[in-house]
Amino acid sequence: MPADTTTFYLAFTAVFAGIGLYLLRVDRGLQQIEQRLEDLEGSRREEA
Amino acid sequence: MDWWRPVKAATLARIRRTTLWASVVSLMALAYMTWFVAPDWSYQPDVTAPLTRKILFYHPASAWTSFAAYFVVFGASVAYLNEKKLGYDRPARAAAEVGFLFNTIALVTGTLWGIQEWSRTGQNSLATVYTEPKVLIVVVMWFTFAAYLSLRRFIDSPERRARLAAAFGVLGFAFVPLSFATSRLLATSLHPDIAGPGANPDAAVGQATGIVLGWSLVAFLLLFFHLWLQRLRALDLDERLAALES
Numbered sequence: 001m002p003a004d005t006t007t008f009y010l011a012f013t014a015v016f017a018g019i020g021l022y023l024l025r026v027d028r029g030l031q032q033i034e035q036r037l038e039d040l041e042g043s044r045r046e047e048a
Numbered sequence: 049m050d051w052w053r054p055v056k057a058a059t060l061a062r063i064r065r066t067t068l069w070a071s072v073v074s075l076m077a078l079a080y081m082t083w084f085v086a087p088d089w090s091y092q093p094d095v096t097a098p099l100t101r102k103i104l105f106y107h108p109a110s111a112w113t114s115f116a117a118y119f120v121v122f123g124a125s126v127a128y129l130n131e132k133k134l135g136y137d138r139p140a141r142a143a144a145e146v147g148f149l150f151n152t153i154a155l156v157t158g159t160l161w162g163i164q165e166w167s168r169t170g171q172n173s174l175a176t177v178y179t180e181p182k183v184l185i186v187v188v189m190w191f192t193f194a195a196y197l198s199l200r201r202f203i204d205s206p207e208r209r210a211r212l213a214a215a216f217g218v219l220g221f222a223f224v225p226l227s228f229a230t231s232r233l234l235a236t237s238l239h240p241d242i243a244g245p246g247a248n249p250d251a252a253v254g255q256a257t258g259i260v261l262g263w264s265l266v267a268f269l270l271l272f273f274h275l276w277l278q279r280l281r282a283l284d285l286d287e288r289l290a291a292l293e294s
Contacts, residue, residue, distance in 0.1 A: 007164045008099040011157045012082075015106045018156075019075070019271065022149050026278045033285045040292050 060277065067274035074267035078105065081260045100164045103157050104257070108242065109264035111154035111186070113272050115224045117147025118193070118217075120276070125217035128210055137210035138287075140217055141200065142279035146272055148193050155190060158183065166238050182231040182239040189223035196220060 002010075082105050089098035124140035127133075159177055166180070167173030177183055196216040203209040231239040242253055242261075253261060 002163070004097040004099045004164065007097065007160050008102055011100075011103045011106060011160045014156045014160075015110070015153055016075075016079070018149065018153055022275070026275055026282070030278055030282045030285075033282055033289060037285055037289050037292070040289065044292070 060281070064274060064277045064281070067270055067277065071267060071271035071274050074263070074270055078260070078264050078267050081105070081263060085256060086260045087254065087256050097164045100161060103161045104242075104253075105260050105264045107154055107157040107161060108261065109268040110150045110157065112265060113268040114147045114150035114154055116269065117143045117150060117272055117276070118189075118221045118224055121147065121193075121196075121217040122221035125214035125221075128214045129218075132207075134206055134210055137206075137213065138280060138283045139276075140213065142276050142283060144193055144196050144213075144217065144220075145279055146275040148190075148197060149275070150268065150272065151186070151190050151193065155183075155186060158186075162238075176238075180238050181234050182227050182237055185223050185227045185230055189220055189227070192216060192220040192223065 082102050086102060086105065089095040089101050092098070095101060120143035121140045124136045124143065128136035128140065159174075162177035162180065162183065163173040166176050168176070178187065193216075196213055199216065200209055200213055203212065228244070231237040231241050
């Protein structure tokens with residue numbers, strides 16, 4: 001059985017690291033899609 | 049037609065920004081409250097793992113938030129199965145993705161807590177945790193939503209994908225009431241219930257604990273709402289991108 005302190009800090013790190021990484025991933029994914037959409041719409045406008 | 053279309057894009061962007069800051073600030077406040085507002089159980093001789101008990105401010109809130117997310121999946125899935133409109137598939141998918149995150153957090157924190165609190169000499173502590181009825185049901189629910197998210201990648205037809213996903217969404221949500229009932233009805237359950245009908249009186253929380261616990265639920269629900277809106281926006285733009293590229 002791990003020590004009381006180890007258990008708590010593992011859980012605390014898992015919660016905040018998990019949330020932080022997911023927030024970054026979602027935000028970065030959204031930014032990439034927005035950029036790609038902007039580029040594509042821009043090139044379509046130029047073509048027109 | 050998506051149900052959120054009448055809301056202006058600028059308003060949605062403002063809501064996303066506000067919920068981001070609100071959830072970040074409330075999570076920071078939760079971390080502070082864990083140390084400085086919640087009771088210090090190390091002074092109680094009957095509490096064997098006082099610091100581990102503070103997982104109480106993360107485990108139930110993440111589990112309840114995942115249940116709320118799966119309720120959104122259930123509602124949107126039923127709406128899709130009734131009306132066959134693809135506009136209902138996206139909110140269901142976004143809620144399933146974010147709910148899966150909270151479900152995973154609940155499982156990880158619950159496993160660590162269970163190993164500490166339920167392990168007895170001579171027993172495999174991990175086996176004790178994963179043979180507990182409520183934990184088993186939540187693990188099956190986790191696998192159902194893992195299948196929900198994985199299967200979507202292998203089906204090309206949007207209608208077939210949405211139909212199968214909706215069926216998995218309804219099935220997955222069925223484990224939520226089951227998990228609530230299990231620990232309340234089964235005498236062999238090790239899992240204490242701190243709230244709702246049939247809650248264990250030994251697990252009742254005091255006022256300070258209740259405040260931090262309530263705060264943790266608000267913080268996690270705010271975060272869920274923000275992430276759900278972000279994923280909805282990404283899925284919406286993805287569809288526009290696919291239409292432009294085709």
